[in-house]
Every structure is written in C-alpha cells, then in structure tokens.
Amino acid sequence: xxxxxxxxxxxxxxxxxxxLSCAASGFNFDNYAIGWFRQAPGKDRKGVSCxxxxxxxxxxxxxxxxxxxxxxxxxxxxxxxxxxNLKPEDTAVYYCGARLATVRNMCIISANQYLNxxxxxxxxxxx
Numbered sequence: 001x002x003x004x005x006x007x008x009x010x011x012x013x014x015x016x017x018x019x020l021s022c023a024a025s026g027f028n029f030d031n032y033a034i035g036w037f038r039q040a041p042g043k044d045r046k047g048v049s050c051x052x053x054x055x056x057x058x059x060x061x062x063x064x065x066x067x068x069x070x071x072x073x074x075x076x077x078x079x080x081x082x083x084x085n086l087k088p089e090d091t092a093v094y095y096c097g098a099r100l101a102t103v104r105n106m107c108i109i110s111a112n113q114y115l116n117x118x119x120x121x122x123x124x125x126x127x
Contacts, residue, residue, distance in 0.1 A: 002027040002116050004096050009121030012086055018123060020081040022096030030054075033099045033107035034072060034079040035114060038092035038123070045095065047109025051079060053101040059109055063089075086125045093120040 008020040022034060035050035049060045049070040058070050067086075072079040079096060097114035099107070 004118035006121040011124040029077040040092040045111040050107035
C-alpha cells in the first residue's frame with residue numbers, strides 16, 4: 001500500500017527556515033515523481049515544487065524560487081523541501097504527492113495530476 005508521511009512542519013518567524021521531509025513506503029519509489037503542495041485555509045491546494053524520479057530535474061513555483069530547494073534520496077525513499085527566508089504567505093498545510101513517471105524525467109506541479117497524498121504538515125510563519 002502506497003504511503004506518504006510528511007514531517008518537519010512548525011512555527012517560525014519571518015525570515016526563518018524549516019526543512020520538510022516526505023517519507024515514502026509501499027511502492028517502487030524510483031518510478032515516481034514527487035511533488036510538494038500547500039493549502040491555506042479556504043484556498044485550493046497549490047503546487048510548490050516537484051522532482052523527477054531520478055532527481056535530475058526540479059520545478060518550482062515562482063513564489064518560492066530562490067528560497068525553497070527540493071531534493072530526494074532514493075536509497076532512503078525520502079524527498080525533502082528546504083525552506084529558507086520564510087514569509088507569512090508561506091503559511092499553509094504542506095503535502096507531498098506521488099505521481100507515476102509515465103514520461104521519464106518530467107514532473108509537474110499541478111495538484112490534479114497527483115493521486116497519492118500524505119496527511120500534511122502545518123507550517124506557520126508569523127511574528
């Protein structure tokens with residue numbers, strides 16, 4: 001059974017950093033692109049970043065470029081999201097999603113293209 005578990009959320013002040021982790025199990029991790037998404041109260045889930053199955057390609061939403069870095073370790077079945085210079089508008093529940101890489105070395109940050117999700121981790125940025 002495919003399972004994704006997010007961790008690492010918390011409360012930080014503006015300008016602070018957090019590192020989120022997504023631990024995967026129950027499927028062939030090497031064949032899946034992984035995406036990070038976030039959902040603020042009352043808003044739709046939006047793409048933040050994704051990484052291809054080999055880690056060779058990454059994509060970022062404009063709002064996080066230069067501040068967030070996604071990485072994966074296929075030996076450990078994990079994908080991390082390093083978030084620096086956090087802003088209040090980054091406040092949301094963050095989810096990781098898995099998408100079978102039917103096209104190699106490609107990922108997208110469109111939530112409706114992902115079928116498998118974790119339970120989410122809360123990130124709050126406030127002074």
